[in-house]
Amino acid sequence: MTIDRLDVSYGDMWGSHEGPTHPDPIPSALAARRHAAGMSYAVLLSSRERPLGMVERWPRGRWRVYLFDDASRRAQMIDFEPFGTDRLLASRNTPLTEGDRETLTVEGLSCPAPDFGDWQVFAPFLAQQGHEPAVTVVLNDVSVHEGAGPLRPTNIERLFVPGPRDTPDGPAVVELGDAGPLRITSGRLAVSDPGWVAGPRTVAVPPGEYPVTLSLLRATHEIRVAAAKVTFSDAPTHAWEMTLRPDEDPELLGEGEFYGVGVDTGTVAFMDATRTVDEEGLDEDVFLPLSSVDRPSVELPGTETEPNLIAFSAGWGDGSYPVWTGRTEDGQAACVVVDFRLYPADQEMETPGGTGPSPA
Known part of the structure; x- marks a missing residue:
């Protein structure tokens, strides 16, 4: 033929x-x-x-x-x-x-x-x-249509609103957890797997101490970190953006794709960009203390020369997860959020007299 x-x-x-x-x-x-x-x-x-x-x-x-x-x-x-x-x-x-x-x-x-x-x-x-x-x-x-483009930051704020959620594994409840203050000395926040700190995602922020909040998804027998946030400003978030490395271009992403933090130890950390990590001590200081029952986060204290580090369990474990930077109306970083995508961020939340949560 x-x-x-x-x-x-x-x-x-x-x-x-x-x-x-x-x-x-x-x-x-x-x-x-x-x-x-x-x-x-x-x-x-x-x-x-x-x-x-x-x-x-x-x-x-x-x-x-x-x-x-x-x-x-x-x-x-x-x-x-x-x-x-x-x-x-x-x-x-x-x-x-x-x-x-x-x-x-x-x-x-x-x-x-x-x-x-x-x-x-x-x-x-x-x-x-x-x-x-x-x-x-x-x-x-005969290729597919352009579609909606890369993953969008849909209703990230709702990740940190307590209340019931529908998940692929059944009903659960979101609770908020305080992981403690994070100290930034260099003017750059880093988001990374603590076992692989080379090439982290970084965001410019003023030096200071900032609260770290966990969105904890509690089921019958365990608790998982659904999202983690470090907050730099009381000003409201005006816009969200994907946290990119200098060589990353979102125009090269397909529909629903994202550049995210890679996880190979089941753990993510917020830290100052200058912080170093002793890999030999991670098992004893980070990985073993973390628990899906009662300890979703752990702090590595600072030293005379380095600021502290706050690590937390990464949702269901290894993979890649989007990191979003929320910016104020004048473009300053208001917060940084890691979403572990345990449930749809844009689902409707149950209210008194309402119909309950429903995935969008």
Whole structure:
């Protein structure tokens, strides 16, 4: 069959995903922004809802092409390296079907290095799996719509309003906990896993001592930290923003995605940006004292040269969690919140005579 038209869709890198569609589809506009930023993404080339090829854009100008057989299975993989300023040269051509693992020849396999959208350059390789391209192949964008964009800070204040909540694990109650005052001496707050303090998320704040408040979600047999907040001003929060590192661009995020604090020890900490941590003492001083029964936070006291550190359990444990900075009307930091996303922040709260909480 001659292929004269290819449907084009975009997504995140597939990894070990074996299906015939994107596991995480993204809009073409987002893929274009990632292309311009040198980031990775995947392009699926299909015809009549059958996948024929998948193109992965890798760092440093490298590309990988997967070819699908008639059963919509990835049957062949071709890796391309930059060659000169405007060409790609195949470095490996590998069958992926059972019983045929010998690398195929790469002699003569090359193509122009594509600008974003120039996917016709990969069409000739479809013939290696019997999908014969026409002299002219028309591309049809069938990617998903742009959507609502990155995760938004919806009703963050409600995380710290006591009362009943509906959660995926059943009803629970929010209580507020005082984790003590945090001392900032350098003028920068840091938010980090205390076991991995390199590269924290930081916010400029005036030096001083500031209260740390925990939103505690209490169920029948345990208590979890749903959110944590350090407050720098009595002025009301006028706007919320995602707390970003200098090299992070929210325009490169898909719908509902966020840049957050990475957690690998089940714990997050507020600290001064100059604070150092003795990793050998963390088990005894932080991780073992924390308890989902009666101790959701712990303080590492300051020393003569360093301010204190307040650590708290991270919701259900390891993962990545959004960090929001609330700003006053004049742009100053009013507070910083880590949301562990144990329940929807925008759900309606029960009031006397009301209908009870309902997820938005």
